[in-house]
Amino acid sequence: MKLTTSTLAALAFSGTLATAGDVEVLHWWTSGGEAAALNVLKGDLENQGIGWQDMPVAGGGGTEAMTVLRARVTAGDAPTAVQALGFDILDWGAQGALADLNEVAAKEGWDDVVPAALQAFAKHDGKWISAPVNVHSTNWVWANKAVLDANGIAVPQTWDEFTAAVEKLSAAGVTPIAHGGQAWQDATVFDAVAMSTGGPDFYKAAFIDLDEEALGSDTMKEAFDRMAFIRANVDDNFSGRDWNLATAMVINGEAGFQMMGDWAKGEFLNAGKTPGEDFLCFRFPGTQEQVTFNADQFMMFDQGGVVSDEQAALASAILSPSFQSAFNVVKGSVPARTDVSNEAFDACGKQGMADLAAAASSGNLFGSMAHGHANPASVKNAIYDVVTAHFNGEYDSATAVEELVDAVSIAQ
Numbered sequence: 001m002k003l004t005t006s007t008l009a010a011l012a013f014s015g016t017l018a019t020a021g022d023v024e025v026l027h028w029w030t031s032g033g034e035a036a037a038l039n040v041l042k043g044d045l046e047n048q049g050i051g052w053q054d055m056p057v058a059g060g061g062g063t064e065a066m067t068v069l070r071a072r073v074t075a076g077d078a079p080t081a082v083q084a085l086g087f088d089i090l091d092w093g094a095q096g097a098l099a100d101l102n103e104v105a106a107k108e109g110w111d112d113v114v115p116a117a118l119q120a121f122a123k124h125d126g127k128w129i130s131a132p133v134n135v136h137s138t139n140w141v142w143a144n145k146a147v148l149d150a151n152g153i154a155v156p157q158t159w160d161e162f163t164a165a166v167e168k169l170s171a172a173g174v175t176p177i178a179h180g181g182q183a184w185q186d187a188t189v190f191d192a193v194a195m196s197t198g199g200p201d202f203y204k205a206a207f208i209d210l211d212e213e214a215l216g217s218d219t220m221k222e223a224f225d226r227m228a229f230i231r232a233n234v235d236d237n238f239s240g241r242d243w244n245l246a247t248a249m250v251i252n253g254e255a256g257f258q259m260m261g262d263w264a265k266g267e268f269l270n271a272g273k274t275p276g277e278d279f280l281c282f283r284f285p286g287t288q289e290q291v292t293f294n295a296d297q298f299m300m301f302d303q304g305g306v307v308s309d310e311q312a313a314l315a316s317a318i319l320s321p322s323f324q325s326a327f328n329v330v331k332g333s334v335p336a337r338t339d340v341s342n343e344a345f346d347a348c349g350k351q352g353m354a355d356l357a358a359a360a361s362s363g364n365l366f367g368s369m370a371h372g373h374a375n376p377a378s379v380k381n382a383i384y385d386v387v388t389a390h391f392n393g394e395y396d397s398a399t400a401v402e403e404l405v406d407a408v409s410i411a412q
């Protein structure tokens with residue numbers, strides 16, 4: 001095309017001087033805090049002249065998004081980039097569906113800055129197949145500070161202190177625990193409860209090694225008993241509630257605590273709340289040394305054996321240190337690179353970064369069962385089913401233990 005003065009003026013006016021294409025991005029970041037974080041990424045790409053076709057699929061934890069993805073791929077219409085977790089990434093990689101990002105990874109030195117625990121889920125056969133956005137962790141509790149202060153409750157350090165605090169709130173007529181009864185949320189709480197009940201060796205044996213003895217143990221029964229205590233201290237309308245609406249109950253002082261991953265912090269920030277003043281973040285009692293992590297990544301689907309310019313630009317934007325800081329400050333997660341300063345992060349973010357580094361070096365960093373970093377989806381979903389059935393009173397704890405052993409063995 002011959003660029004005349006008038007075409008140049010028109011291009012400048014429309015702001016699309018660069019003729020780069022679009023990226024279509026499938027993700028499940030639909031809550032207020034999540035959308036605010038996603039806007040940081042959209043803005044980054046728009047500044048490079050790359051258009052963003054949004055493909056949001058609501059549903060925390062991404063179960064629904066993964067169903068939609070399978071349908072799209074089966075129909076021969078894979079999106080450019082897809083938010084995904086742990087074993088799902090490895091699964092698509094093994095199927096040969098993902099683009100090889102080694103060129104951009106080598107150019108930008110990902111090998112040197114992305115923690116080993118994340119690389120394990122971002123590479124297949126020595127090839128980078130996805131771009132890590134962040135590190136979240138599931139063993140957090142979020143509390144309304146005014147509610148705790150009004151009831152003379154200090155941050156509980158042990159399970160017994162936690163149950164005492166819950167009982168105090170209950171006696172005062174406050175909903176102790178904000179919860180959304182969805183399988184992935186029940187499982188998220190179970191991550192922390194199992195870790196706290198049995199410690200890191202138990203967590204690893206049961207959820208990562210799928211050791212039958214650990215799955216069928218008295219410790220597992222005790223973990224289910226603790227889940228029953230939690231069930232007894234949620235409000236009557238918990239069933240089916242979205243996680244961010246449960247967070248809103250804590251934000252508004254309708255409930256004392258929520259046990260949820262640190263994406264919950266994004267909701268507090270989005271509501272204009274400040275950590276330490278309006279809300280408190282602390283590790284689930286009894287798991288202060290441990291971090292059960294999950295990392296959001298963007299897989300790039302193979303488009304005829306080449307990585308498109310837009311895919312390369314997206315991958316490189318995601319791993320840039322400035323994006324890693326700007327995005328994760330808003331999202332509630334911590335950077336997926338070890339060389340990003342904690343300066344821009346609030347107190348919870350600084351703690352998250354310090355906890356992650358400490359847990360990684362002391363052997364206390366474990367993949368989250370609930371968020372696809374302990375097992376492939378078949379096993380994860382089998383555990384979900386048992387945990388949810390027990391939470392909803394279908395099984396007593398002894399039966400839940402038996403069902404868990406059976407379900408995990410069938411799912412492998």
Ligand code: BGC
Binds near residue numbers: 060085295296
């Ligand atoms: C993702 C988070 C997301 C959360 C709730 C988790 O699996 O890692 O990024 O905010 O689900 O949707």
